[in-house]
Amino acid sequence: MLHKLFVGFRPFLIIKACHARQETFLGLHEWMHIPFSIFEPSPMQGLLSRIAIVPSLLQQVDQLLGSPSxxxxxxxxxxxxxTNTLSNLQYWEEGLRRESGSAYYEQLPASSSGEGNITTWFLNVTMANVYTHLWAFQIVCLLELERLEAVLSHVSPSPTFSDRVQFRYDQEKVLKISSLICSSMDYLIQNEMGLFGPASTFFPLHGIPGVCDGQIYPRGRHCAY
Known part of the structure; x- marks a missing residue:
């Protein structure tokens, strides 16, 4: 019972901490691993374990930018x-696909949304929730890297910089990920999803400034359901 309560509240608490840009105890090693030492984590819980550190990093960015010292x-x-977080997310997602042996989503022509537009369709609503949140946290990390690169533009790269160049901020990458989020909305707001589908859209659409108002992804202004 306690474990069910923990995994039920965990997504809300981590996302709330991201909104507040404040570290959370859920980012501590013991809280990421001990609760799942007996119970196998679901894909969503596995994702949360890899992004639980993000609220703390957001707080550190604010402290860095607010203190010239x-x-x-x-x-x-x-x-x-x-960049380590982005790397971990990439390897985790690759492992997820290898385990399933098939794709969890595919992109299809969306006849109802106009020529040239696509919609992303998922194996089930659980994986839709996992992937839209995965993409959202990837964007969060990339946007923060852009801010940090501006701060670090005057100094020499760290020794590990060249090894992590593929995880640097890239506008085209952010646009591509944003398009995946927005093209997932038709799936999530189907009537048969009840409240769960639309509720799953809150953080991917509204938790990242610029995604649903067209600042990051031009089509985003049309997917703010």
Whole structure:
């Protein structure tokens, strides 16, 4: 019973901490691993374990930008932590696909939304929830890397920078991920999803400034359901 309560509240608490840009106890090693030492984590819980550190990193970015006395070393540490998070998310998602042996989603022509537009369709609503949140957290990390790169533009790269270049901020990458989120909305707001589907859209659409108002992804202004 306690485990069910924990996994039920965990997504809400981590997302709330991201909104507040404040670290949470759920980012501590023991809270990411001990609760799942007996019970196998679901894909959503596995994702949350890999992004539970993000609220703390967001807080560190705010402290860095708000205090000129912070050192370049601190900035590089935060930068590397974000790239590590993106790397972990990539490897986790690749493992998820290998385990299933098939794709959890596919992109289809959306005849109702106009020529050239596509819709992303999922194996089930659980995986739709997992992937839209995965993409949302990837965007969060990439946007913070953009802010950090601006701070670090005057200093030499850290020794690990070249190894992590594929995880740097890239506008085209952010646009592509944003398009995946927006093209998933037709699936999530189907009537048969009840309240669960629409409720799952809150963080991917509204938790990231610019996604649903067209600032990051031009079509985003049309998917703010």
């Amino acid at each position: 912070q050192s370049d070393t601190n900035a590089w540490d935060i930068f590397n932590a974000f």
